[in-house]
Amino acid sequence: MNAPSSSIPIFDHHELIQSHPVATLLVDRGGIILFVNAAAEQLCNMSRSAMVGRVVYDVIGMDRSYRQRMSDPATSALFAHRAEISVGDRKSVFADLQMVPYGTSGHRILALVPAQSEAELMGGAIGRSGRAAGAAASMLAHEIKNPLAGIKGAAQLLARKADADGERFTNLICAEVDRITTLIDQMEHFSRGQPIACEAINLYQPIHQASEAVRARQHRGVSFSEDFDPSLPLVHGNHDAMVQILLNLLTNACEALGGRDDGVVRIATAYRHGLSIDKGDGRGRIALPIEVSVSDNGPGVPSDIRGDLFAPFVTTKRDGRGLGLALVAKLVRDMGGTVQHVRDGDWTRFRVHLPAAPSPKGVRHG
Template sequence: MVIASSPPQWMQQDGPALSELMTALPVATLVVRPDNSIAEANMRAEILLNMGRAAIVGSDISRTVRMGTGAPFDIWHGNKPIAAYDVKIHAGRTAEMEVDLLIAPIVDHEGWRIVSIHSQSQARKIGHHATSGGARSAMGAAAILAHEIKNPLSGIRGAAQLIESGNEGRDSALTQLICNEVDRIAALIDRMQDFTSDRLLECRRGNIYPLLDRATQIARAGFAEKIEIIKQYDPSLPFAQINDDVLVQIMLNLLKNAAEALEHVDRPWIRVETAFRHGVSVVVEGGKGSAALPIEILVVDNGPGVPDHILDHLFNPFVTSKRDGQGLGLALVDKLVRDMNGIVQYSRNREAGESTFRILLPMGTT
């Protein structure tokens, strides 16, 4: 026998009923009891599961939403928040599909959970999807192409230098232009090659604060010299599982991105924050359960924010709102954070006038 807990105080007052709230939710949502039976389902859930509400309510969540190939089979047990991205499920009477599952415990109601099922993967928005075979093939092709392009570029540069020396510097402006353009293309290819590596990144247990300080020091001495950089660190933060050089590179990219966004702001500032976040976790590939990501790093600025039309593709290569931008900085941040088994997100607080890039990393183990 299941005894339902009393509803929260705000629901006992004059306001929307639970059924009205559930109907208004834009994603498939289920309310699950401590015994794993489904207590409530909205219309979006009926459509996604291809089942009527009467058939859903009262059924066991593990039988109604069945985990597919490679999914973590213990996802329905426990009382911790879980974000499972790109998992395969058999939902109701539908064929296997790939979704995101977000499970959130209901505060002060032991064992009760809210389950939201996103049929269109949100993992692509936060950059936490695994590399597929097709992507690996594309990466390999890109590596070969980059190598083949750089060979003739070095020849062109050498020829331009020979022309300049043979003409005793008479065409130095033109030859220098050739050399500069060759160097620019070569630098772009070097940056593109950062995306072609699919090898496992070596991470170790380490202190993030010297690395954050190194990145902010470099920023203050160069591209952010006219910008106030504020540090708000949690002194009790434990070690993270990181690669030192990669974390510095990530921070430099985010700080440079923020500095460029503040070009026309009267009193520009960038705030670097750290915190320990309980209960944030992601599903480990191969059905190995969930991994906690409690180490939070925020890079906040008071710039205008990311334009709405590129939000959904913010971490994709060549997506940028800057006139002279290449759209590679944030895409590289996305890849490098994922290589450290973390996630990166963007949010905008319009009331406060703040833009935030949020990095979540695993706690140090070895």
């Protein structure tokens, strides 16, 4: 009797661990990092090339007792619940830490699972903030539409007598008014929980529109830099929502620089292989490979509000309303993505991760 052939597929184990959602590192008996997966890069906010070859304690700060136990050859395994660690130049966070032996050469696998509050931030589970911001925004929508119509009418009158440069700005005003009006229409649906319409969009179009609008405000002492991936695929998202997200992040970055003469606002895009989340809606893990980030070299967010940064009515601005980042979180979530704040050395970064639009045969668009 012939044994039945196995139907279990052969897996690429390297790709499997690379796509694994838990931050995983392989270290040798001396604590030198030999391998990290994409989740570890995301948690530590460092690239693989910047981590491999370094001592693990130089990358992930932890209590002395944990370091001693991890360095002790007699400690074959280690598990710590809600251990306080620091990753990169970020403030301390809590994570479940697990170390197990690998092979016979003294190598060990180290896994780090962020505690719930950190996991919620990284996973974009900011539904309560988004709903509260939507309710507040819908109350304001009615008061905003009338003056918007007046602004657009005045811009159209000015355009009749403007030169080429003036016409460029009046066209920008009209485009911004139309975009805001559309956004307000969408915001009025927030309290009813209706999702925004998403389609395949070229991310660089909303980036250009938002950048033009912010640059036109002529923030003194602020220069802009760009670092774009030219082969980024189309994004599954909404153009107007994406413009609003970027406008809020870019404006916040400019204002955070406080008029200093060496301020830099950096916009960057990247393709992150293996990044995915489980939103708990039964669809399993969803790939979020598209990253757009807005960074500034300002003083950063005060430590006492970092944990509530995306909550409504939380702000450091004297005349602020505290709705901007809550709205960013809401719009990103409605497009199926996540938003994250990190402090990376001298830089404050807001990173938005979004799903790629379905593309036949995996074709990537330039």
